[in-house]
Amino acid sequence: MRIAVLRERADAERRVAATPETVRKFGALGATLAIEAGAGEAAGFADADYAAAGATVADRDAVLAGADIVLGVQGPDPAALGGVSPGAWIVAGLNPLAAGEQGRGRVDAYAAAGVEALAMEWMPRITRAQSMDILSSQSNLSGYKAVLDAAAEYGRAFPMMMTAAGTIPAARVFVMGVGVAGLQAIATARRLGAQVSATDVRSATREQIQSLGAKPIFVESVAGIEGEGAGGYAGEMSEEYRKAQAELVSSHIAKQDIVITTALIPGRAAPRLVSDAQIASMRPGSVLVDLAVEQGGNVEGAVPGEVVTRHGVKIVGHRNVPSRLAADASALFARNLYNFLSAFWDKEAGRPVLDAEIGDAIRLTKNGAVVHPRLAT
Structure with missing residues (x-):
């Protein structure tokens, strides 16, 4: 079983899909690892560290030659997979519902290339798959980093300070969306x-x-969302709930120094939580951090990859926030991938063999066709 790890090509992507730690663990299973030269450099993992862990470090073509599994943080270019074994697995975050060539177009290209694409972000939220969940591990870091980014942009202190010259009040932080990222943001703040x-x-x-x-x-008098809690994710809000929430948030947000938004709905654009009028109600010098900016944004006026100012309020829209903590994000992501493959490792077959519950949930392509029901056309 030959496992290949490529250097990520996407803009602002500093993570890597394997670390020296997971290379050693895969080796203990009997797999051989080939790492593209420089793959871990941006995350602080040197080629020499991979070699010492037992991996072969080579150029891209040599790494892909005969590969049975290709690991990635983001899906590799389907046109650049020449040399992999027939039916090779692509195991990565594949963003299959996105429009264009970076989403569904890439899935179709994987099918045409004859590889089996496994979308790790579609891992079911069940107990035995928790250690394989890339969304949770990366969102945890995003929530933490969002608070640090807010603190860096905010021109005041966070804690209450009592001094001989007077008292500095504690910063008021409002977190919108209490999934994994939101809970970590609360704890960090x-x-x-x-x-x-x-x-x-x-x-x-x-x-x-x-x-x-x-x-x-919380909005107390209105029912919540359709399918609340299904799969551990939020769903689409009803119109009645949306209006009631807007009224509640408008009165609360005007008193806040920092607002962090984390709301995402799988397969849909991020819900708009903060309007321009609400931004205008905040005190100049306040900060908004939009963790959903790449999916359309929770905050009106947020710009992917930029920090902009509207009505005297800074709106932080960093792309790929986990990648800004590349070493830790890579370590967690790589363990997710190892936990996934090792859980299904068949010693006799010398390779992982998926069961239906997880395999059917994450398998996008097989035998030259797109097979996932969510992608049916």
Whole structure:
């Protein structure tokens, strides 16, 4: 079983899909690893470290030659997979519902190339798959980094400080969307001494917010979202709920120093949570961090890859936030991939053999066709 790891080509992508740690673990299973030269450089992993762990370090063509599995953070270019074994697996984040050549177009190209594409972001949220969940591991880091980015842009201190010259009040931080990223943002802001509040359309998150010492801000009199809690994700909000939430948020957001938005709906554009009028109600010098900016943005006026100012408020729209913590993000991502493949490793076959529950959930292409029902045309 030959496993290939390529250097990521996407803009602003500094992560790598294997680390020296996981190279050694794959070696213990009996697999051989080939790493493209420079693949881990941006994340702080030198070629020499991979070689010492037992991997072969070579150019892209040599790495792909005879590869049975290709690991990636983002899916590799289908046109550049020459030399892989027939039916080779592509195991990466593939963003299959995105429009254009970086989404569905790439999935179709994988099918045409005869490879089996496995989308790790579609890993089912079940107990035995938690250690394989790339969305959770990367979102955790995003929530942490969002607070640090906010602190870097905010021209004041986070904690309350009592000095002989007077008292500095604690910063007020409002987190919108309490998934993995939101919970980590709450915890990080609390550790920095901020006064934290949070909201979500899922009522089940109220206790989670309170457990972290933050104040829950919820619409009380209106039903939540359709399919609330299905698969652990939020769904689309009803129009009635959307209006009630906007009213509640408008009154609360005007009092906040920092707002962090994390709301995403799988397969759809990110919901708009903060309007231009709400931004205008905030105090000049306040900060908004939009973690959903690459999926359309929760904040009106957020620009992917930029920090912009509207009405005196800074709006932070960094792309690929986990990649800005490349070493830790790579370590977690690589462990997700190892946990996935090792859980299904068949010693007699010398390769992983997927079961239906997980295999059918993440398999996009097989035998030259797109096979996932969510991609049926």
